[in-house]
Amino acid sequence: xxxxxxxxxxxxxxxxxxxxxxxxxxxxxxxxxxxxxxxxxxxxxxxxxxxxxxxxxxxxxxxxxxxxxxxxxxxxxxxxxxxxxxxxxxxxxxxxxxxxxxxxxxxxxxxxxxxxxxxxxxxxxxxxxxxxxxxxxxxxxxxxxxxxxxxxxxxxxxxxxxxxxxxxxxxxxxxxxxxxxxxxxxxxxxxxxxxxxxxxxxxxxxxxxxxxxxxxxxxxxxxxxxxxxxxxxxxxxxxxxxxxxxxxxxxxxxxxxxxxxxxxxxxxxxxxxxxxxxxxxxxxxxxxxxxxxxxxxxxxxxxxxxxxxxxxxxxxxxxxxxxxxxxxxxxxxxxxxxxxxxxxxxxxxxxxxxxxxxxxxxxxxxx
Numbered sequence: 001x002x003x004x005x006x007x008x009x010x011x012x013x014x015x016x017x018x019x020x021x022x023x024x025x026x027x028x029x030x031x032x033x034x035x036x037x038x039x040x041x042x043x044x045x046x047x048x049x050x051x052x053x054x055x056x057x058x059x060x061x062x063x064x065x066x067x068x069x070x071x072x073x074x075x076x077x078x079x080x081x082x083x084x085x086x087x088x089x090x091x092x093x094x095x096x097x098x099x100x101x102x103x104x105x106x107x108x109x110x111x112x113x114x115x116x117x118x119x120x121x122x123x124x125x126x127x128x129x130x131x132x133x134x135x136x137x138x139x140x141x142x143x144x145x146x147x148x149x150x151x152x153x154x155x156x157x158x159x160x161x162x163x164x165x166x167x168x169x170x171x172x173x174x175x176x177x178x179x180x181x182x183x184x185x186x187x188x189x190x191x192x193x194x195x196x197x198x199x200x201x202x203x204x205x206x207x208x209x210x211x212x213x214x215x216x217x218x219x220x221x222x223x224x225x226x227x228x229x230x231x232x233x234x235x236x237x238x239x240x241x242x243x244x245x246x247x248x249x250x251x252x253x254x255x256x257x258x259x260x261x262x263x264x265x266x267x268x269x270x271x272x273x274x275x276x277x278x279x280x281x282x283x284x285x286x287x288x289x290x291x292x293x294x295x296x297x298x299x300x301x302x303x304x305x306x307x308x309x310x311x312x313x314x315x316x317x318x319x320x321x322x323x324x325x326x327x328x329x330x331x332x333x334x335x336x337x338x339x340x341x342x343x344x345x346x347x348x349x350x351x352x353x354x355x356x357x358x359x360x361x362x363x364x365x366x367x
Contacts, residue, residue, distance in 0.1 A: 002028065010080075011103065011164040012084045013096075014171065017052045020082070024050040030082055032075050051090060055081040056099040066094060097244040100169055104264060107158075108167035114151075114158035121151055166262060173264075174248040178256035178272075180215045185224030191220045194268050195355050197236035198295070198362045204270070208232035217259035217270060234258075235271045235284035238298035242267045255284070266301060293362065299359040306352040312333050313348060317341040 008259055009016040028042035060081050062073055070087040212224035220268050229361040242264040259270040273282045320338050
């Protein structure tokens with residue numbers, strides 16, 4: 001027997017499975033693992049081409065269907081179970097919804113902790129740089145070096161966990177973007193498109209009629225490919241929380257994913273489906289009540305975000321005008337920032353009104 005340590009295997013599930021398969025090809029088969037010290041135990045045996053799948057769940061057990069399809073449990077501890085399969089052509093794989101939720105929770109939790117600590121500690125670092133080699137901080141930056149190292153390590157670990165989770169989620173939920181490789185590229189910027197989903201959808205459909213098919217979206221940058229003018233039905237969707245089967249279900253119905261947010265909470269996505277001129281126009285959902293609920297979800301998110309930003313800008317403007325004893329405009333940072341805050345406040349008030357009026361218009365069209 002041999003033992004090997006793999007510290008962060010639960011965040012790199014795919015790589016861990018491939019590693020176990022490589023070990024099996026060398027004749028080393030997994031017989032156990034320890035959750036606390038991250039040690040995997042292998043036993044020497046016949047060289048085999050195995051497929052491994054790692055499972056996670058509160059009450060995890062092998063279903064009869066999986067057993068019939070060749071899956072066997074080789075090791076289990078706590079909420080984790082390792083399965084192997086010797087069949088060359090596997091048609092049924094275990095679902096891993098619970099693992100996605102677990103890794104999602106860890107990714108968001110570590111990210112929030114890192115963001116909170118950095119937001120608290122960055123002012124300390126800035127003050128320390130200003131006071132270095134003074135009587136207040138005579139030892140220089142060595143005093144805060146341990147804290148800085150901890151913050152860097154925590155931030156790096158949070159990024160590692162989030163990126164690992166996101167890549168795993170994209171594969172498991174089939175959230176990959178539909179590729180387009182041919183055609184001349186054209187890029188357009190559309191600011192604030194997430195606040196006007198119906199208008200964005202109609203704009204994309206007009207672009208398709210002009211011969212430009214959407215390839216991908218990065219923030220506000222839309223990349224199109226020059227094609228023959230055709231009919232494409234687009235849908236811009238918003239979900240408070242994406243279910244694991246959301247992407248695969250719509251792809252099975254023929255929809256092509258063009259964009260998805262990097263997080264599955266408060267998720268925005270853009271879908272497309274080409275159709276013939278004489279064919280029925282496809283719909284993302286044929287239930288009008290479901291469509292209205294989807295529009296209401298997007299409206300609540302957008303109007304809530306707008307009100308939040310207006311409140312933050314209003315508070316910042318109040319702080320800079322009422323608390324600070326100086327003229328509204330002067331040659332200082334505060335004198336520069338106040339007009340900027342006023343401009344942003346007006347713009348977001350206008351945007352908030354546009355969101356409200358646009359939602360009312362879209363809801364009337366749905367009647």
